Amino acid sequence: MSEREWAVTSMEVRYTPMAADFREAFDVLARHTAPGRRSRSARRTVAAGAAVGAGLLALVGGMALLPAALLLACVPLVLFGPSRIQARRVTRRVADKGEFRVLLDECGVVVSHEASDTLLGWPEQRYFLETRELFLLLAGAEEPGVVTVLPKRGAEDLRGLGQLIDRHAEALVLD
Structure with missing residues (x-):
């Protein structure tokens, strides 16, 4: 069988958001996106x-x-201060939503939690950044727009998750 036939076609990430996730996400966005660099x-x-x-x-x-x-x-x-303040604000906003469940498949990304479900097609998450602890899915390379934060601790198969994301989104290089 070819490698394509063995490729992961869907993946679930389950996690409870933590302030550290958002701090890292905002710090990475500040360093690696145009608006973040301008702000810094x-x-x-x-x-x-x-x-x-x-x-x-x-x-x-x-x-x-x-x-x-x-x-x-x-x-x-x-x-x-700004990235920490943003992280604190977002953490407070999601604290009462409980566990997040993110399903990634060939069609896109579905983010579900206690209050809602959001479907984002891969065209809406065209780029990604990977850090030691997170995958960040971004709508744009220079203007990130919608950002989906995926803590690696919530995935059972990190390699499969990375391959699935890499097939559908373009990696932005961390300098």
Whole structure:
């Protein structure tokens, strides 16, 4: 029998969403999509401006030391806060939906949970990113649009899941 005949044609991923899943997903999207890179660049510019402003205020001295310290304290929040805030918001939104069941087959992806079922055809999930812990299915390479998060811990056959996704979606390379 050929390899094609042995190929996995459907796969189920079951998982309960965790904040770490969304943190990793948002971090990866920030590094590997155009909007994410633009956002990171803007945050770095704001953080650099805050650091320079804090330095200038510190040079002035006196009463300006408190604003300088406050500005400097904001730098880590500007750099690292947005993806954590997004992850927390999404985690809260899905917390009451229980276990997620994602069925992937030759037609597309069905995401089911306690509150709803969503069907996405492969044309709506044309690209994917793979990390150590996740597969991320994306609608677009530069503008991700809809993102389906698939934690690898929810799959019984990671190799089969990877092959199924690879047959239907184009891999985006992580640099």
